[in-house]
């Protein structure tokens with residue numbers, strides 16, 4: 001049985017994770033990304049984590065809403081303040097390292113294999129389980145920072161929520177409810193390890209490419225005023241998706257990508 005989340009539970013679950021400088025629990029807030037961006041602009045240190053039990057204005061990529069009932073999910077954001085050299089990495093590098101960390105945490109602590117769909121979806125059995133929203137900005141002193149928000153459906157059944165894409169949860173995938181505080185720790189520990197590797201100059205891009213469910217599949221990419229179909233053949237060094245279309249190789253940096261033999265939406 002999971003303990004309710006609280007400031008104390010969240011702090012205890014992240015205690016000793018070297019990268020974490022401050023853990024903030026919010027029973028209800030607009031969006032943990034918005035809270036953390038405000039704190040970052042006021043000088044919050046790298047490694048600040050903001051977690052909410054409920055969001056009233058949760059956001060996803062492409063300005064979509066992120067909806068989850070109170071007490072059901074992991075909804076949190078992490079602040080990175082990369083050094084100038086680490087700022088040379090594509091912002092997608094942070095999406096990559098966090099999605100790989102979630103994948104590893106779920107596999108290693110719950111024994112379930114989840115997939116990653118380009119660029120920011122976490123999927124299980126062709127259904128969306130979670131997503132990552134990476135936002136970069138600059139504070140008043142000109143320091144660049146990165147806020148990564150992670151939303152993971154944990155102990156609820158989003159398949160009945162009326163989303164216009166198939167959705168699932170960790171509970172559905174594992175077969176039983178999961179203690180969110182334990183999963184939070186497992187994820188943040190792995191983010192810390194992977195961020196240390198990024199800071200040491202090791203890009204996660206090739207590992208991420210091999211983890212992507214999208215590669216080798218027929219895809220349809222919706223761009224403003226244009227639709228590209230072809231086979232996703234890989235990603236480039238920045239994480240852009242390379243799609244072999246009939247009329248040549250296309251480099252996709254944003255847009256809706258649908259795997260044509262699956263109904264998973266962005």
Ligand code: BTN
Pocket residue numbers: 030031032033034055057058059060061062064066074075076077120121130131132133149150151152266
């Ligand atoms: C997506 O699938 O497009 C990304 C979803 C990201 C949702 C998380 S929940 C915590 C953080 N706060 C937000 O408002 N969004 C992210």
